[in-house]
Amino acid sequence: MTLEVSDLAVARGGVxxxxxxxxxxxxxxxxVLRGPNGIGKTTLxxxxxxxxxxxxxxxxxxxxxxxxxxxxxxxxxxxxxxxNLSFWAQVFGKSDISQALDAFALAPLAxxxxxxxxxxxxxxxxxxxxxxxxxxxxxxxxxxxxxxxxAVAMFADAVAAHLAGGGAALLATHIELGLDDATVLxxxxxRARPAELDDFDEAFL
Amino acid sequence: MNFNALWQxxxxxxxIETTDRVLPAISVLAxxxxxxxxxxxxxxxxxxxxxxxxxxxxxxxxxxxLMAINIxxxxxxxxxxxxxxxxxxxxxxxxxxxxxGMVMTVIxxxxxxxxxxxxWGTWWAxxxxxxxxxxxxxxxxxxxxxxxxIENDDTxxxxxxxxxxxxxxxxxxxxxxxxxxxxxxxxxxxxSLDREENVADVFWYPLVVTMAGFVLFFVALVILRTQTxxxxxxxxxxxxxxxxx
Amino acid sequence: MIALLARDLRxxxxxxGGFGLGLAFFLIVVTLVPFGVGxxxxxxxxxxxxxxxxxxxxxxxxxxxxxxxxxxxxxxxxLLATAPxxxxxxxxxxxxxxxxxxxxxLVLASPVFALLLSLPAAGYGPMVLSLLLGTPALSVIxxxxxxxxxxxxxxxxxxxxLVLPLYMPTLIFGAEMARRGAEGLDYSTPLLMLAGITCGxxxxxxxxxxxxxxxxxx
Amino acid sequence: MMPDLGKYAEAVLSSYAxxxxxxxxxxxxxxxxxxxxxxxxxxxxxxxxxxG
Numbered sequence: 001m002t003l004e005v006s007d008l009a010v011a012r013g014g015v016x017x018x019x020x021x022x023x024x025x026x027x028x029x030x031x032v033l034r035g036p037n038g039i040g041k042t043t044l045x046x047x048x049x050x051x052x053x054x055x056x057x058x059x060x061x062x063x064x065x066x067x068x069x070x071x072x073x074x075x076x077x078x079x080x081x082x083x084n085l086s087f088w089a090q091v092f093g094k095s096d097i098s099q100a101l102d103a104f105a106l107a108p109l110a111x112x113x114x115x116x117x118x119x120x121x122x123x124x125x126x127x128x129x130x131x132x133x134x135x136x137x138x139x140x141x142x143x144x145x146x147x148x149x150x151a152v153a154m155f156a157d158a159v160a161a162h163l164a165g166g167g168a169a170l171l172a173t174h175i176e177l178g179l180d181d182a183t184v185l186x187x188x189x190x191r192a193r194p195a196e197l198d199d200f201d202e203a204f205l
Numbered sequence: 206m207n208f209n210a211l212w213q214x215x216x217x218x219x220x221i222e223t224t225d226r227v228l229p230a231i232s233v234l235a236x237x238x239x240x241x242x243x244x245x246x247x248x249x250x251x252x253x254x255x256x257x258x259x260x261x262x263x264x265x266x267x268x269x270x271l272m273a274i275n276i277x278x279x280x281x282x283x284x285x286x287x288x289x290x291x292x293x294x295x296x297x298x299x300x301x302x303x304x305x306g307m308v309m310t311v312i313x314x315x316x317x318x319x320x321x322x323x324x325w326g327t328w329w330a331x332x333x334x335x336x337x338x339x340x341x342x343x344x345x346x347x348x349x350x351x352x353x354x355i356e357n358d359d360t361x362x363x364x365x366x367x368x369x370x371x372x373x374x375x376x377x378x379x380x381x382x383x384x385x386x387x388x389x390x391x392x393x394x395x396x397s398l399d400r401e402e403n404v405a406d407v408f409w410y411p412l413v414v415t416m417a418g419f420v421l422f423f424v425a426l427v428i429l430r431t432q433t434x435x436x437x438x439x440x441x442x443x444x445x446x447x448x449x450x
Numbered sequence: 451m452i453a454l455l456a457r458d459l460r461x462x463x464x465x466x467g468g469f470g471l472g473l474a475f476f477l478i479v480v481t482l483v484p485f486g487v488g489x490x491x492x493x494x495x496x497x498x499x500x501x502x503x504x505x506x507x508x509x510x511x512x513x514x515x516x517x518x519x520x521x522x523x524x525x526x527x528x529l530l531a532t533a534p535x536x537x538x539x540x541x542x543x544x545x546x547x548x549x550x551x552x553x554x555x556l557v558l559a560s561p562v563f564a565l566l567l568s569l570p571a572a573g574y575g576p577m578v579l580s581l582l583l584g585t586p587a588l589s590v591i592x593x594x595x596x597x598x599x600x601x602x603x604x605x606x607x608x609x610x611x612l613v614l615p616l617y618m619p620t621l622i623f624g625a626e627m628a629r630r631g632a633e634g635l636d637y638s639t640p641l642l643m644l645a646g647i648t649c650g651x652x653x654x655x656x657x658x659x660x661x662x663x664x665x666x667x668x
Numbered sequence: 669m670m671p672d673l674g675k676y677a678e679a680v681l682s683s684y685a686x687x688x689x690x691x692x693x694x695x696x697x698x699x700x701x702x703x704x705x706x707x708x709x710x711x712x713x714x715x716x717x718x719x720g
Contacts, residue, residue, distance in 0.1 A: 362664065
C-alpha cells in the first residue's frame, strides 16, 4: 500500500509549476512537503488526491486508501459537531465517531452547532474527519492553520498514532510536528523550467 | 486516404501557417459569391406571382437560416473532437464560430419577421420554425456567455463542449416539442431533394450562389477568428508564464 | 448516498436552508398574475395551467444555485469528490434532494394555487400529474446547470440563461398536458412525451453533470 | 437600374439593409480584433525575447 509518485508534472491555472517530482511513501512514514508560497504544494496534493489530472507522470496507490484535507473543512454550520462527523463516517461506510471526538477533545462540543465553534475548534473538527474515514494515507494541506499549541500537539499525537498503526501521511506544512518518522521533501528543485519561447505547440507554451 | 495527415493541422502554429496561405483566396471567393448572388437575386429575378417582390428576401433568409443550424453542427463536431482528442484548435474554432452563428440566427429571425409581416400580416407568430430559431438563439447566447464567464481556458473549453453536446440533444427535443405544440404557418422547407416543387429555377440558381457565398464567408471568418483566438490564448499563456517569473 | 440525502434534507429544513422559499415564490407569482391580467375568472381559468407551470419552473430556477454553491464554498465538494461515492451518484442524490425540498412541495401545493386561478375541476388531475412527472426533470436539468456554473462568482444570472433553453421541452409538454386536461381533451401524447423526457434526463444527465463537476473541481 | 419592388419595397430594402449591416459589423469587429491581438502578441513576444 505504498504511495508511489513518479516523474509527476502538475499545472496550476494552465501553467506548469512542478515537474519531475518522484517519491515513495511506505506505510508508517510521513513525508513533509516544503517550499515557498506558490511553488505548488496545494496543486501537488490535489493531483495526488486525484482531484486534477497530472500533466505527466503517475501516481500509484491502492484504490480507496487516500483521504484529502484541504484549506476548507467541509463543515456545515447548522449541523452539530457529531452530525458533521457521522455524515462523513457514513459516506466512508463507517459509523463510530467516538474515537475521533476523543482524539481532538471534541466530545464536550459534540452537540454544539458547528457554526458556533471557533476557528481552531472547526479545524480540529476537520481533522477529526480524517479519523472517522478509516483511510490509510492522509494528504494534508496546511493542517495546523489556526490551531493553538495544545491543538498542534493533539494533531501531532493523532498523526503519530496513525503512523504507528501502519498509516502514512503526506503533509504540506511549515510547523515542526516532532514526528520521528518524517522525511522532508523540498520542492524547490522541482520548479518547472519555462518552455522555449518558440515552442508554439499544443499547450501554447 | 490518410486521415492521420489531417491531425497535423491541429497544431496551432501549423494551423496559422497553413490558413494564412489560403485565407486571402477564400475571402475573395466568398466576397465574389455573396456579391454576385445577392446582386443576381436582387436585380435580376422576377417577382413571385403570390409573394411579389418580397421573394427577394429569400436570398438572405434561407442562407442565414441554413448557416445558423450548420454552424451549431460544426460546433458540435469540433466540441467532440476536443473532448476525444484534446486539440486546442478544435475548441477554439468552436469558440470562434459561436458569434457568427448567433449573427446568422439574428439575420434569419429579422428577415423572417420582415418577410412575415406582409405575407402573414404579423411580425411574429409562434410558429414552430420561428420558435425553434428563437430557442437556437438562446442556446448561442448561453454558450457564448459561458465561454466568456470562465477564466481558465481549458476549463472553459471543457465545459462549453459538454454544454454544446447536452444543448444539441435538448435543441433537437425542443424542435419536436415545438412542432407538436403548434403546427405553424411556415411553408415547407425551401430546400429538399424535390426542390422543383418548392422553388422555381429562376429563384434557385442565384440562391445556390448566395448559399455558397455564405458558406465561404463563414469559412473565411471562422479561420480568421480562430487565428485570433489562438493568438489570444498564446498571449494569455505568455503573460501567465511571465507572472510566474 | 442515503447519508448525503439525509444531510441535504436536514440542511434544507434547518435555519437558513431556504426550504419554503420556492413555495413562497410560487405563491407570489400566482398572486401577481391576476393583478397583471385582470380578475376575469374565465381568462384566469384559461391561462391557469400555463401560469402554474411557469410559476413552478421559476420557483425551481430560483433555488438551483444552492445545490452546489454552499458545498463548493466550504470545501465539501472536494471532500465528496475524493470519497468512495461515485460522482454520478452524488449528483443524482443532490438532484433528488432538490426535488424533495422544492419540486415536491410545489406539486403538493399546486391544487391550492389552482383554486386561486379558478382552474376547471377536470384540470386538477392532469395538472398535478404533469407537475409530478415534470418537476423531477426540472431538478435534474437544473443540477446540470448548477454544476456548470459552480465555480463562478455571480453565476446566478448565467445559470438562468443556460438552464432556461434546456427547460423548454419539459415546459412545452408539461403545460400542454395541463392545458389539454383543463379543456377536457385527450392528454396521453404529452403525458408520454413528458414521462419520456423525465426518464431520459434522470438516466443520462447525471453523467454530464458529474463530468462537468469534476472539471470544475480541477 | 433599380428594380420595381412595388408595395413591398420597404420590407425588401429593410431586410437587405439590416442583414448587410449585421454582416459588415461582424466582419469589421472580427478583423479589428484580429489585428489588435496579432499586434499585442508580437509586442509581448518581442519583449520576452529581449528579456531572454
